[in-house]
Amino acid sequence: MALLRGLLGAKRIIGLSVAATSKKTVSVPKGFLAVYVGEDQVQKKRYLVPVSYLSQPSFQALLGKSEEEFGFAHPMGGLTIPCPEDTFINVTSRFQ
Secondary structure (H helix, E strand, C coil): CHHHHHHHHHHHHHHHHHHHHHCCCCCCCCCEEEEEECCCCCCCEEEEEEHHHHHCHHHHHHHHHHHHHHCCCCCCCCEEECCCHHHHHHHHCCCC
16 A cells, blocks of 8 residues: 555656646646756756655755765755756655
8 A cells, every 4th residue: 555655646746747848837836846856967857856856855865965976065056966857856756
């Protein structure tokens, strides 16, 4: 059951990402945070994640990795998480 919830959560995040990039507006819905994910400087993908993820230790570890690499100067103009996209989805799919 937990695996199913995790997969549904990951699918929801991916859906939000696709919806956000297919619209011309770059607004973020209330309760969400936009992050850019990817190791390649050119191909980063934008995801919208619930702000509740900020309290998750594994998400905080990803943010720590971001801080180490970029400090406060993020090249995309938004919060950038330097990890493979599949790792990001794997980590966030475990949250409820």
